[in-house]
Amino acid sequence: MSTDGRTGSDRVDYTGEGLSEAQAPDAPLLVVQAWLDEAIVRGRERGDVPEPTALSVATVDADGMPDVRTVLMRYLDATGPAFFTGLSSAKGRQLAARPVMAAALTWPSMFRAVRFRGQAHQLDRGLVTDYFRSRPYGSRISAHASAQSSPVAGRAELEQTYRDCEQRWPDHGDPEDVPVPEHWGGFRLVPDSVELWAGRRGRLHDRIVWDRLGPGGLDDPAAWRRGRLQP
Ligand SMILES: Cc1cc2nc3c(=O)[nH]c(=O)nc-3n(C[C@H](O)[C@H](O)[C@H](O)COP(=O)(O)O)c2cc1C
Numbered sequence: 001m002s003t004d005g006r007t008g009s010d011r012v013d014y015t016g017e018g019l020s021e022a023q024a025p026d027a028p029l030l031v032v033q034a035w036l037d038e039a040i041v042r043g044r045e046r047g048d049v050p051e052p053t054a055l056s057v058a059t060v061d062a063d064g065m066p067d068v069r070t071v072l073m074r075y076l077d078a079t080g081p082a083f084f085t086g087l088s089s090a091k092g093r094q095l096a097a098r099p100v101m102a103a104a105l106t107w108p109s110m111f112r113a114v115r116f117r118g119q120a121h122q123l124d125r126g127l128v129t130d131y132f133r134s135r136p137y138g139s140r141i142s143a144h145a146s147a148q149s150s151p152v153a154g155r156a157e158l159e160q161t162y163r164d165c166e167q168r169w170p171d172h173g174d175p176e177d178v179p180v181p182e183h184w185g186g187f188r189l190v191p192d193s194v195e196l197w198a199g200r201r202g203r204l205h206d207r208i209v210w211d212r213l214g215p216g217g218l219d220d221p222a223a224w225r226r227g228r229l230q231p
Pocket of ligand 1: 054068069070071072073083084085086089090092148149
C-alpha cells in the first residue's frame with residue numbers, strides 16, 4: 001500500500017472467458033451450480049479458490065443501516081442459497097426485523113462473481129437439526145459456548161465456557177451427544193434477482209441478470225426474465 005492510502009499497485013487485466021447469452025439458460029440455477037462446481041474443482045486442483053462457498057451476506061438493521069459479513073453457503077438449490085448461523089447474532093436480529101438480504105459469491109482467480117438479492121426465510125428446524133448433527137463435535141460445542149455477536153471480556157472467558165460445555169455434553173462419538181441450541185439456525189435467500197459477472201479484457205465485462213417475473217424456483221424459466229447489464 002502506498003503512503004497516500006491508495007491500495008494495490010498492479011492493475012490486473014481480467015482475462016476470463018466471459019459469459020454469453022448462449023451459455024446462460026432462461027432460469028439461472030444450472031449455470032450458477034456449474035460455476036460453483038468449477039470453483040470447487042479449481043480450489044481442489046489449483047488451490048487458488050480457498051473457500052469456494054464463501055458467501056458475503058448483506059443485511060440492513062431496523063434503522064436501515066447496512067451490514068455485511070462472510071458465511072459459508074451450505075445449500076444451493078432451486079429455492080436459493082442457504083447458510084447456518086446464530087439466530088441471536090447481529091445478522092439474526094437484523095433479519096428478524098427486516099427479512100431481506102443480498103449476497104455474493106466471488107471467485108477472483110476465475111474472474112467470476114454471482115450476486116443474489118431477495119427475501120430471507122429462516123430454515124426449518126428439521127434441516128437445522130440434520131445439519132447440526134453432521135458437524136464435528138468441536139463445532140457443535142462452540143455453537144453452545146458462543147452467544148454470537150455479544151461482547152465478551154476476553155478469550156479466557158470464551159474458552160472456559162467452551163470447557164464447561166464439553167463437560168456438560170461429553171463426546172461419545174454420537175451425533176446426538178450435543179443438543180441443537182435454541183439460538184442456532186439458518187437462513188435461505190429466496191432471490192428476486194440473480195446476476196452473473198464475468199471479468200473480461202479491458203474491463204469490458206459480461207453481466208447477465210435474471211429478474212423475477214413471478215413465483216417459481218431458480219430452475220423455472222417461467223419465473224425469470226433474462227437480460228444483460230453494461231459493465
Ligand atoms: C470464510 C468465513 C466463513 C464463515 N462462515 C460462517 C458461517 O457459516 N456462519 C456464521 O455464522 N459465521 C460465519 N463466519 C463468521 C462471520 O463472518 C461473522 O463474523 C459472524 O457470523 C458474526 O456476524 P454478525 O455479527 O454480523 O451476525 C465466517 C467467516 C469467514 C471469514
